[in-house]
Amino acid sequence: KSRRRWERVVGVLREFEEGCSTPLARLRQVVDAMAVEMHAGLASDGGSKLKMLLTFVDSLPDGDEKGIYYALDLGGTNFRVLRVQLGGKVSGILQRQVESQPIPQELMTSTSEELFHFIAMTLKDFVEREGNDSESPPDKRRELGFTFSFPVRQTSVSSGVLIKWTKGFAIDDTVGRDVTECLEEAMMRRGLNMRVAALVNDTVGTLALGHYHDEDTVAAVVLGTGTNACYVERADAIIKCQGLLTNSGGMGFEKMISGMYLGDIARRVILRVAQESDIFGDITSSRIHEPFVLRTPMMAAMHEDDSPDLREVERVFRETLQITNIPLKARRLVVRVCDMVTRRAARLAAAGIVGILRKIGRDGRAAAGGRRTESSSSARRTVIAIEGRLYVDYSMFQEYLKEAMVEILGEDVAQNVFLRISIDGSGVGAALLATSHSSSI
Numbered sequence: 081k082s083r084r085r086w087e088r089v090v091g092v093l094r095e096f097e098e099g100c101s102t103p104l105a106r107l108r109q110v111v112d113a114m115a116v117e118m119h120a121g122l123a124s125d126g127g128s129k130l131k132m133l134l135t136f137v138d139s140l141p142d143g144d145e146k147g148i149y150y151a152l153d154l155g156g157t158n159f160r161v162l163r164v165q166l167g168g169k170v171s172g173i174l175q176r177q178v179e180s181q182p183i184p185q186e187l188m189t190s191t192s193e194e195l196f197h198f199i200a201m202t203l204k205d206f207v208e209r210e211g212n213d214s215e216s217p218p219d220k221r222r223e224l225g226f227t228f229s230f231p232v233r234q235t236s237v238s239s240g241v242l243i244k245w246t247k248g249f250a251i252d253d254t255v256g257r258d259v260t261e262c263l264e265e266a267m268m269r270r271g272l273n274m275r276v277a278a279l280v281n282d283t284v285g286t287l288a289l290g291h292y293h294d295e296d297t298v299a300a301v302v303l304g305t306g307t308n309a310c311y312v313e314r315a316d317a318i319i320k321c322q323g324l325l326t327n328s329g330g331m332g333f334e335k336m337i338s339g340m341y342l343g344d345i346a347r348r349v350i351l352r353v354a355q356e357s358d359i360f361g362d363i364t365s366s367r368i369h370e371p372f373v374l375r376t377p378m379m380a381a382m383h384e385d386d387s388p389d390l391r392e393v394e395r396v397f398r399e400t401l402q403i404t405n406i407p408l409k410a411r412r413l414v415v416r417v418c419d420m421v422t423r424r425a426a427r428l429a430a431a432g433i434v435g436i437l438r439k440i441g442r443d444g445r446a447a448a449g450g451r452r453t454e455s456s457s458s459a460r461r462t463v464i465a466i467e468g469r470l471y472v473d474y475s476m477f478q479e480y481l482k483e484a485m486v487e488i489l490g491e492d493v494a495q496n497v498f499l500r501i502s503i504d505g506s507g508v509g510a511a512l513l514a515t516s517h518s519s520s521i
């Protein structure tokens with residue numbers, strides 16, 4: 081009897097494995113669809129579910145930047161304040177201070193007033209603690225780069241309207257408002273003399289820092305709580321008129337690949353297996369029924385557990401899911417589920433990245449919808465700045481992503497494509513952009 085049950089488990093798993101499979105042909109479809117959607121999104125607002133939001137950034141940092149600049153980084157699990165001291169071409173980044181703290185859960189669903197009050201106060205504390213090393217006179221207005229990683233319709237390089245919240249934030253009264261205004265108002269009320277010189281998305285910050293270090297950087301990808309990317313487009317490719325409309329792709333992609341969701345996808349599969357069999361024992365009073373109880377970092381820890389008896393799996397099940405005494409066979413199955421979910425995510429992410437390369441003619445083929453790029457394009461260096469802990473901290477994810485990039489691009493092209501990890505790029509890059517868009521120069 082127990083054998084039959086185990087067979088059923090294997091059946092469920094196999095079915096899942098098939099559903100999750102990402103053969104090369106499928107990845108190529110994703111690449112094509114991504115490039116097509118990007119093209120459609122550029123052609124008109126609402127032309128694609130893939131939002132192609134303009135950044136209004138027309139020049140990227142190149143190393144000449146000098147001075148002390150601040151940045152705020154809001155966009156996911158953590159909130160960061162940064163101070164960067166730039167010394168120009170020769171000295172580069174002289175100093176960077178970063179303070180990070182988790183965003184209190186209740187603020188994510190509070191009011192604009194409360195959220196921006198919290199941000200302004202945290203920044204004020206940080207600025208006031210800067211001490212004697214400050215070169216700027218106390219009454220000088222400081223320039224701030226504001227990294228705000230939610231969909232924003234920019235109205236200038238330093239202002240923009242929130243389209244909608246994502247990643248668990250839900251504060252109705254911010255939608256439709258200029259977030260720079262919200263922040264500047266909150267800062268002014270708390271007596272903080274600062275001006276937002278650049279309002280950017282995390283990917284744009286990452287691109288800016290990437291470009292500061294390496295001028296061949298043409299795109300940036302963030303794989304963290306959410307997923308997003310940006311790239312440098314030719315101005316004449318941005319048509320934004322009526323016409324071209326597609327309704328495929330785009331939607332749902334982020335939810336298959338981002339840190340916020342992967343743990344929960346794995347939980348759902350494990351739950352299904354648990355319901356089909358008794359290999360995890362009696363789960364009625366366990367927490368496995370709770371959405372999002374299994375976080376992606378825990379899933380990564382189970383996946384990367386290399387102890388012979390899979391102690392980490394045992395621990396997560398006991399501490400987080402409140403399921404004890406699971407046999408080794410079941411622990412192995414859990415690792416397999418984590419592997420399937422992550423492998424699929426990483427491979428789809430790779431296809432999305434290649435889609436961007438396709439769009440700008442750096443995938444060794446012709447650009448989508450455009451003329452053929454020079455045939456030597458495959459020999460040109462292409463650097464993509466990457467940030468986000470899903471990629472940086474989850475080595476299996478990273479490995480699968482790189483493997484799939486090579487698979488899709490082929491060795492020849494792939495050897496000229498470099499994924500460069502950027503640390504705190506989203507924030508530091510915003511400070512860099514604040515310098516180039518500062519009102520004082």
Ligand code: ADP
Nearest residue numbers: 156157304305339376377380468469470473474
């Ligand atoms: P942000 O929250 O701004 O997107 P992060 O780069 O800090 O930026 O990403 C946090 C997300 O990364 C978390 O939501 C989590 O899902 C994921 N994450 C963090 N640590 C790990 C890890 N060790 N393994 C896998 N995913 C992780």
